Amino acid sequence: MFILIGCSLLLAIGFLSAFIWSVKSGQMDDDYTPSVRILFDDPPQQDKTPDNTSLPKT
Amino acid sequence: MTIYESNMGNRQLLDTATCFHCGETCKEEILPFDNHPFCCKGCLTVYQLLSNNNLCGYYDLENTPGIQQRNPVLASAYTYLDDEKIMQQLLTYKDENIAKVIFFIPTMHCSSCIWLLEHFYKLDPSITNARVQFMKKELHISYNPKETSLRKIVTLLSSLGYEPAISLNDLEKRTQKDDHRKLSYQIGVAGFCFGNIMLISFPEYFGLDSFTQGSFSKLFGYINLVLSLPVFLFSAQDYFIAAWKGIRSKFISIDIPLALGIFVMFARSTYEVVSGHGIGWFDTHAGLVFFLLIGKWFQQKTFNTLSFERDYKSYFPIAVTVLRDNTETTLPVTSLSIGDRILIRNNELIPADAILLNGDAHIDFSFVTGESDPIRKVLGEIIYAGGRQIGHTIELEVCKKVSQSYLTQLWNNDAFAKDQRSSIESFQQLVSRYFTIALLTTAFVSAGWWLLMDPSLALNAFTAVLIIACPCALALSSPFALGTAMRILGKHQFYIKSPQVVEQLAHMDAVVFDKTGTLTQPSAAAIHFQGKELTSSEKQIIASVVSQSIHPLSQKIKSFLAQRNLLPVSTLKEITGKGLSALVNDQHIIIGSAAMANIVQQANDNLTTKVYVTIDGKVLGYFQVDHSYRDGLENVIETLRPCYDLYLLSGDNEKEKTTLLPYFKNASHMHFKQLPADKLSFIQQLQSNNKKVIMIGDGLNDAGALKAANMGISITESTSHFSPASDVIMSASMFEKLPAYLAFSKNTLKVIHASFIISLIYNIVGLSFAIQGTLSPLIAAVLMPLSSVTVIAFTTISTTFISKKGGL
Numbered sequence: 001m002f003i004l005i006g007c008s009l010l011l012a013i014g015f016l017s018a019f020i021w022s023v024k025s026g027q028m029d030d031d032y033t034p035s036v037r038i039l040f041d042d043p044p045q046q047d048k049t050p051d052n053t054s055l056p057k058t
Numbered sequence: 059m060t061i062y063e064s065n066m067g068n069r070q071l072l073d074t075a076t077c078f079h080c081g082e083t084c085k086e087e088i089l090p091f092d093n094h095p096f097c098c099k100g101c102l103t104v105y106q107l108l109s110n111n112n113l114c115g116y117y118d119l120e121n122t123p124g125i126q127q128r129n130p131v132l133a134s135a136y137t138y139l140d141d142e143k144i145m146q147q148l149l150t151y152k153d154e155n156i157a158k159v160i161f162f163i164p165t166m167h168c169s170s171c172i173w174l175l176e177h178f179y180k181l182d183p184s185i186t187n188a189r190v191q192f193m194k195k196e197l198h199i200s201y202n203p204k205e206t207s208l209r210k211i212v213t214l215l216s217s218l219g220y221e222p223a224i225s226l227n228d229l230e231k232r233t234q235k236d237d238h239r240k241l242s243y244q245i246g247v248a249g250f251c252f253g254n255i256m257l258i259s260f261p262e263y264f265g266l267d268s269f270t271q272g273s274f275s276k277l278f279g280y281i282n283l284v285l286s287l288p289v290f291l292f293s294a295q296d297y298f299i300a301a302w303k304g305i306r307s308k309f310i311s312i313d314i315p316l317a318l319g320i321f322v323m324f325a326r327s328t329y330e331v332v333s334g335h336g337i338g339w340f341d342t343h344a345g346l347v348f349f350l351l352i353g354k355w356f357q358q359k360t361f362n363t364l365s366f367e368r369d370y371k372s373y374f375p376i377a378v379t380v381l382r383d384n385t386e387t388t389l390p391v392t393s394l395s396i397g398d399r400i401l402i403r404n405n406e407l408i409p410a411d412a413i414l415l416n417g418d419a420h421i422d423f424s425f426v427t428g429e430s431d432p433i434r435k436v437l438g439e440i441i442y443a444g445g446r447q448i449g450h451t452i453e454l455e456v457c458k459k460v461s462q463s464y465l466t467q468l469w470n471n472d473a474f475a476k477d478q479r480s481s482i483e484s485f486q487q488l489v490s491r492y493f494t495i496a497l498l499t500t501a502f503v504s505a506g507w508w509l510l511m512d513p514s515l516a517l518n519a520f521t522a523v524l525i526i527a528c529p530c531a532l533a534l535s536s537p538f539a540l541g542t543a544m545r546i547l548g549k550h551q552f553y554i555k556s557p558q559v560v561e562q563l564a565h566m567d568a569v570v571f572d573k574t575g576t577l578t579q580p581s582a583a584a585i586h587f588q589g590k591e592l593t594s595s596e597k598q599i600i601a602s603v604v605s606q607s608i609h610p611l612s613q614k615i616k617s618f619l620a621q622r623n624l625l626p627v628s629t630l631k632e633i634t635g636k637g638l639s640a641l642v643n644d645q646h647i648i649i650g651s652a653a654m655a656n657i658v659q660q661a662n663d664n665l666t667t668k669v670y671v672t673i674d675g676k677v678l679g680y681f682q683v684d685h686s687y688r689d690g691l692e693n694v695i696e697t698l699r700p701c702y703d704l705y706l707l708s709g710d711n712e713k714e715k716t717t718l719l720p721y722f723k724n725a726s727h728m729h730f731k732q733l734p735a736d737k738l739s740f741i742q743q744l745q746s747n748n749k750k751v752i753m754i755g756d757g758l759n760d761a762g763a764l765k766a767a768n769m770g771i772s773i774t775e776s777t778s779h780f781s782p783a784s785d786v787i788m789s790a791s792m793f794e795k796l797p798a799y800l801a802f803s804k805n806t807l808k809v810i811h812a813s814f815i816i817s818l819i820y821n822i823v824g825l826s827f828a829i830q831g832t833l834s835p836l837i838a839a840v841l842m843p844l845s846s847v848t849v850i851a852f853t854t855i856s857t858t859f860i861s862k863k864g865g866l
Contacts (some may be wrong), residue, residue: 001274005281016250021612023242033192037167037176040119 076102079110081122081542085621101126108174111181114311116174123170125219136216138377138388139209139224146207148224156186158201161215161222167193182206182214182427197222210409211734211767224376227394241358245351246295250343251285259341263836267345274675279331282340290324294347296354312490312533315497319528320347326521334513337527346530351845357537357557374409374443374460380403381453388498391460397564398456402447410443410456411463417452444758479834485810486536490529497527504829522833526824527699531817531845536561538808539853546861551789552799558783559769561810563803565750566769569698572755575716576773579686579790589679595679597621600671603640603647611669612638615681616650637669648672695721697797703749707732707740708738738762754796758782797866813853820845 022028070757075084078094079101083818090094092109096102108116116123137143137439151158166175173188175197178188181705184205188196197220201211212222258278279507294317301317304310320343327338351559381399391409394400399415408421419435423445426792432448435441441454443463460466505520540557545553554560570832571577592600601621605613630640637650648655648671654672655677706718706728715728722728729740737755744751753760753767756774761782762772770784773793781787824841 002277005258005277008257009281012250015262016246019246019250023239023246028239028242030191030193033172033190036172036251038171039113039169039557040176 076122076319078117079105079124079128081124082126084567089579095417107181113174115569116170117830121171121172125165125166126313136209137317137567138390139212139390139559140207141377144376144390145208152203155202155204155725156200158198158200160206161197161199163197163215163220163222165220166190166192182211185211185630195629233373238358241351241355244293247288247346248344248348248351251289252348253286254343255282255344256753259337259766259839262337263839275337276334279337282337283328283331285328286340286343289344289347290320293351294320297350310488310494312493312529314529315490315494315529316533319524322521322524323528326525331394333710337835340347341836342525345843347529349530349532349777349843353534358543360847367382367736375407384391394460395457396456396736400454400456401451402454404447404449405453408441408445408447408454410460411458412441412456413451414439414441416607419449420448420451422448430825437442443631468799469827484536484558485807488778489814490532493529493532497523500527500825500829522828523825526828526833526838529817529821530813530842531820531849533768533815534846535813535849535853537814538850539806539810542854542857544865546858547799547802550795550866551792552746553730553787556784560806561799561801563769564807566702566752568703568744568749568751570705570707570744570753570763570767572760573706573714574710575756576754577687579688585614585681585683587679587681592678596673598623598625599642599645599647599673600649602642603630603649604637606640607632607638611683614683615669646674669670688793692793704852707737707763709733732758738766741766756781796864802861802864802866805864809853809856809860812856813849816852817849
């Protein structure tokens with residue numbers, strides 16, 4: 001019984017610290033952009049030279 | 059052109075082509091590229107840049123996401139960003155290999171924008187990271203300062219149409235936004251403790267004492283005590299601080315009974331647990347704090363992309379080009395001193411009062427005076443700060459410091475120093491004052507009575523009264539009703555600074571309108587041609603001539619005629635203040651004032667602006683500029699008239715007095731030729747007659763009046779544009795709905811009244827238990843959340859309901 005209570009409290013404290021960590025790392029600062037960002041697909045690469053694409057062509 | 063047409067298939071190109079980049083109708087020219095039409099060089103350049111870098115995904119996410127690029131920003135405009143001092147102030151972090159900066163980008167508007175800005179590193183490999191915070195319209199950029207410079211990044215951003223708004227305000231220290239995070243922590247901690255305390259209190263609720271026996275009961279009590287400590291010390295601390303502040307300034311607010319309730323609840327529960335009398339009210343205590351914090355959080359959600367505190371500093375540029383020893387340097391505006399010679403280019407702003415030394419000055423004072431026609435200045439004249447030069451570069455000598463110039467002095471007025479706290483007491487403050495007094499009286503009376511009857515129960519009853527009467531539901535009703543109202547209004551583009559403003563809005567009884575930009579629509583200042591209808595070749599000729607001139611009237615006529623193919627123009631002469639004369643196809647064209655066209659004007663004609671056109675000496679007619687009033691103006695005024703005193707204040711001359719008189723009925727309520735300071739004092743004069751005034755205006759010239767008024771509403775064409783400091787920012791397109799907004803605010807107040815009654819009923823029920831000394835922890839634990847939830851549900855639902863009913 002005592003052990004069970006201890007376990008449940010420990011578990012709850014674990015979740016609390018997870019919450020505090022998430023606030024600290026800025027996850028609650030912006031609640032809109034990530035919902036859009038997740039929908040972005042990388043376009044299929046037409047030319048198979050990936051090194052070129054990351055450099056601007058002049 | 060033919061390939062282009064056939065490829066585009068069913069799209070009707072020549073007449074209705076819309077730009078692939080910005081989505082505007084191509085009026086003056088169509089530039090085809092990659093089978094897409096573009097309206098101007100600027101848009102095309104952006105497209106080319108993006109397609110060269112494989113960034114055309116920009117156009118897949120949304121249709122025509124781009125931003126009009128017809129008037130690209132000059133590359134020289136950002137030279138000030140190379141200045142080490144300015145750069146230091148803008149960067150949030152810098153070391154040898156990495157520098158971080160946060161830009162505010164007002165033009166950011168859709169998911170394509172997010173996509174492009176977050177792929178910004180593809181355009182400039184020295185940018186290591188780019189993150190968007192859309193709600194704040196912020197772009198966080200990390201870059202390598204060895205490979206690129208802040209100026210290059212800003213120039214690149216601007217060339218794409220995402221010009222960061224950098225202003226004097228940014229240079230002052232940003233306020234920390236830790237408040238929001240602290241509240242998140244407080245809610246998290248309170249929620250965690252609330253849940254666990256409830257769980258541990260279950261045996262007590264169900265009377266499982268026989269099962270748990272004494273030892274467990276004691277253990278649970280101590281666990282609850284430990285769990286309550288963080289709620290009491292951390293989550294609830296703001297209420298104690300607020301209550302203490304209130305007591306010190308002799309101001310009875312709702313925080314006092316709240317803090318008292320929280321404190322008494324904790325103290326008595328601790329005593330009971332330690333002395334072994336019972337397990338106390340820890341569950342109610344944690345729940346109360348949790349609900350209160352939720353209410354606070356709800357109220358704190360404001361429109362943080364909008365700035366309600368802007369003054370001239372956010373309108374003025376950061377730096378200006380200064381001539382010293384014949385070399386051009388850029389200097390921060392704040393360090394301009396008297397005697398400096400400054401260069402002002404086309405479309406740049408004059409930051410300080412200065413004397414014109416060189417060049418042809420056409421100054422657009424629309425932001426300062428509300429007058430939209432540019433004013434010509436001669437050499438040696440003083441030009442007041444805030445004007446925008448239109449035309450060629452001019453040279454000026456500064457004669458007053460930025461902070462002391464004619465315009466900025468407005469901000470030295472007392473109205474700007476006044477405390478933000480409103481003079482109108484909110485309903486909650488009013489009620490809570492009586493409530494607090496009544497509560498304390500009840501507590502002491504019941505304690506006194508029990509002292510006589512049964513002294514052992516006295517302390518019990520006294521604390522029970524304070525616990526149960528803790529005005530949790532009362533404190534929640536206002537935030538939820540006002541917060542919901544604020545969000546509903548925000549959806550209708552009526553952005554309110556803080557929820558309290560909704561309530562204050564309901565108390566107003568006078569409305570003062572500015573004219574230019576508020577009642578009139580600046581962008582749609584309509585032009586029409588009076589005379590014989592123009593043939594298409596005549597239109598072409600006129601458009602060819604006016605396109606040679608940068609005068610705003612010429613530009614207006616040009617866009618009115620919307621001609622794409624222009625003819626070559628020879629021997630063009632522009633006579634300043636009069637008009638143009640030129641040869642096109644061997645025909646002699648004169649476009650300009652009556653005097654220029656040799657026409658005798660009738661005496662009463664001087665009030666409107668007319669531009670006459672003659673070809674080979676024959677008068678074709680004239681273009682007339684009319685101010686067009688906003689849609690629904692008549693309706694708005696008619697609806698407001700029964701409840702409000704209406705006034706008009708205009709910086710303009712009296713030429714529109716007769717057209718506006720039918721609206722305002724009373725000529726003594728209309729005032730023209732008002733300087734910014736006059737407007738301010740007019741508002742103060744109304745207030746001294748006990749009027750509660752709403753001022754509705756735009757530009758900087760209304761800034762004083764907006765600030766002085768009980769309620770300042772600034773109206774703006776686009777919320778990304780500048781709007782002066784005010785309580786409400788309202789989208790101009792929603793002007794018609796103004797009466798509906800005001801009516802809605804009054805109804806919201808009624809909802810608050812009703813919810814106060816509901817929460818008072820709960821309090822009275824609870825009190826009836828408390829004064830009898832029979833309040834059990836279980837009743838408290840049920841009553842408190844129940845009352846909070848009813849009040850929250852009632853206010854949110856009924857506020858939404860009245861908004862639907864009011865046509866919002």
